[in-house]
Amino acid sequence: MTKTRVVVLGAGFGGLELTTILSETLTHEVDIVLVDKSDAFVFGFSKLEVMFGRQPLTAVRHHYRQIVKPGVRVVQAAIQSIDPTAKRVTTDAGVFDADILVVALGADYDTRATPGLDEDGYEFYSVPGAERVREVLPAFEHGPVVIGVCGKSFKCPPAPSETALLLHDYLTERGRRDAVEISLVMPFGTPIPPSPDTSRAVLAAFAERGIAFVKDALVKALDPARKVAVLSDGRELPYALFLGIPVHRVPQVVVDSGLAAHPHDWVAVNRQTLETSIAGVYAVGDVNGVGTPKAGVFAEGAARVVAAAIIARVQGTAPPEGYKGQGACYLEFGHGQVGRVDVDFFSGPKPTGTFQSPSEALVAEKTQFGTSRRQRWFGSGAS
Numbered sequence: 542m543t544k545t546r547v548v549v550l551g552a553g554f555g556g557l558e559l560t561t562i563l564s565e566t567l568t569h570e571v572d573i574v575l576v577d578k579s580d581a582f583v584f585g586f587s588k589l590e591v592m593f594g595r596q597p598l599t600a601v602r603h604h605y606r607q608i609v610k611p612g613v614r615v616v617q618a619a620i621q622s623i624d625p626t627a628k629r630v631t632t633d634a635g636v637f638d639a640d641i642l643v644v645a646l647g648a649d650y651d652t653r654a655t656p657g658l659d660e661d662g663y664e665f666y667s668v669p670g671a672e673r674v675r676e677v678l679p680a681f682e683h684g685p686v687v688i689g690v691c692g693k694s695f696k697c698p699p700a701p702s703e704t705a706l707l708l709h710d711y712l713t714e715r716g717r718r719d720a721v722e723i724s725l726v727m728p729f730g731t732p733i734p735p736s737p738d739t740s741r742a743v744l745a746a747f748a749e750r751g752i753a754f755v756k757d758a759l760v761k762a763l764d765p766a767r768k769v770a771v772l773s774d775g776r777e778l779p780y781a782l783f784l785g786i787p788v789h790r791v792p793q794v795v796v797d798s799g800l801a802a803h804p805h806d807w808v809a810v811n812r813q814t815l816e817t818s819i820a821g822v823y824a825v826g827d828v829n830g831v832g833t834p835k836a837g838v839f840a841e842g843a844a845r846v847v848a849a850a851i852i853a854r855v856q857g858t859a860p861p862e863g864y865k866g867q868g869a870c871y872l873e874f875g876h877g878q879v880g881r882v883d884v885d886f887f888s889g890p891k892p893t894g895t896f897q898s899p900s901e902a903l904v905a906e907k908t909q910f911g912t913s914r915r916q917r918w919f920g921s922g923a924s
């Protein structure tokens with residue numbers, strides 16, 4: 542029997558989930574090549590752990606070499622070009638031809654789009670960025686900290702709020718909280734727009750801790766000479782330390798493939814199937830423009846839909862249900878507390894969300910969320 546060749550580009554949330562399902566379900570019917578330039582996966586939320594010195598980097602890197610799954614070949618290589626029509630991918634470790642191609646390359650960062658950020662600020666959304674902040678924080682004594690979102694579309698919308706709350710704890714533990722003002726600049730009117738209850742709880746936590754929420758604004762530039770962050774509405778906020786959520790962009794290799802028209806035009810897909818305009822080419826996770834937040838849980842949900850479509854195609858069964866745009870995010874409230882928001886983007890006329898207040902049970906649930914994925918994706922030997 543000829544096997545279906547599936548090439549999965551990117552071993553993040555989306556690529557790992559898709560590969561795992563296909564290996565489990567179509568063990569003898571597919572050959573899967575999973576390509577990533579990195580040697581290890583790091584959960585987004587682990588970057589906050591690294592940044593605040595709560596875990597060393599070594600503890601949060603999950604090595605791809607641990608993946609041993611039937612029908613799966615993991616290739617560590619940088620993708621140099623993608624030809625979606627020919628379903629051919631060129632990497633620095635060779636060329637791969639596919640029957641089905643899944644682009645799950647995530648979002649890249651464009652720190653240079655925010656003048657002054659590289660010179661005088663710190664992005665903490667990448668692993669090296671989180672490590673740099675971890676080095677800087679212990680010596681930070683006093684003055685205003687601005688946590689600022691620099692572009693409209695960014696990963697994990699709750700993460701900037703979590704950062705503010707965790708920074709409060711960090712400074713409190715070190716006896717420096719009274720010497721530091723914390724402001725958070727966000728492009729929304731509330732911290733979590735689909736869920737008013739969650740937003741109320743987050744705003745209450747900010748008020749209790751004296752964290753200023755600067756709504757409906759982006760940070761457009763830093764002026765290192767004057768130590769001010771310039772906002773999209775012209776306001777200026779002084780900073781001693783600027784922690785930035787950088788402008789996100791489509792990876793250049795995806796733009797070059799023609800699947801995206803320009804760096805800020807996320808790959809267009811069918812909202813139900815996540816297929817691009819080219820049959821048999823899918824885009825899942827942060828790289829697509831389906832309209833759900835850029836978060837791991839959504840990448841995973843999208844991967845499940847694409848996996849079901851591939852299974853149906855290979856087995857000749859009816860196409861699966863469409864993508865629902867639902868996901869649950871755990872929210873660090875500080876003080877060791879974790880809440881949860883369940884959001885639904887596509888069921889109703891507008892996105893909705895339900896909130897679960899912080900509890901011990903949710904702390905355990907969040908831990909289990911990470912552990913279960915590590916075991917599923919990386920095998921029982923996963924550390």
Ligand SMILES: Cc1cc2nc3c(=O)[nH]c(=O)nc-3n(C[C@H](O)[C@H](O)[C@H](O)COP(=O)(O)OP(=O)(O)OC[C@H]3O[C@@H](n4cnc5c(N)ncnc54)[C@H](O)[C@@H]3O)c2cc1C
Binds near residue numbers: 554586836838871
């Ligand atoms: C601080 C922070 C906290 C977060 N917290 C949460 C959370 O609590 N819950 C949640 O659900 N999400 C969270 N996220 C968001 C989450 O990490 C991302 O949305 C998720 O990883 C997206 O999955 P993906 O599969 O689309 O892309 P990614 O997981 O980013 O994977 C893309 C992969 O493609 C690879 N790649 C890119 N370009 C190339 C190339 N040219 N060649 C080869 N490989 C390439 C990369 O190495 C990467 O491994 C957080 C993010 C951050 C930054």
